[in-house]
Amino acid sequence: MTNVGGRAASVKQLLEVARIGPYSRVMTDAVDTAERALIAALKEISDAVERYEAVKELEGRLDLSLKEIKADVAKELYVDRSWNQVGKLLGVTGSRAEQISRAAR
Numbered sequence: 001m002t003n004v005g006g007r008a009a010s011v012k013q014l015l016e017v018a019r020i021g022p023y024s025r026v027m028t029d030a031v032d033t034a035e036r037a038l039i040a041a042l043k044e045i046s047d048a049v050e051r052y053e054a055v056k057e058l059e060g061r062l063d064l065s066l067k068e069i070k071a072d073v074a075k076e077l078y079v080d081r082s083w084n085q086v087g088k089l090l091g092v093t094g095s096r097a098e099q100i101s102r103a104a105r
Contacts, residue, residue: 067103074101 042058045051074097077086084094092100 071101071103074098 038058042051042055045054074086074090077089078097078101081089082094083098086101087094087097090097090100
């Protein structure tokens with residue numbers, strides 16, 4: 001019985017990868033393009049102090065936004081999974097996945 005359950009889990013993982021896989025490259029390209037554009041825009045600020053302040057402000061805004069996105073992802077994955085399963089998908093422990101869902105450090 002354990003072996004059958006193990007195979008079912010493997011099949012579920014393969015299906016999850018197949019579901020996500022086709023989109024990951026396109027999404028990564030879009031994010032890479034946006035990142036390059038953002039960095040180029042920051043480098044265009046001629047005044048060094050203004051450039052530093054812009055980077056510092058953006059860093060804070062992105063940090064908050066990215067934490068919120070990670071929290072949303074963790075909560076979305078948790079809808080039909082345990083925190084341990086979510087943690088495995090995210091490469092963290094189940095308790096860390098739950099913390100991420102609350103936007104905790």
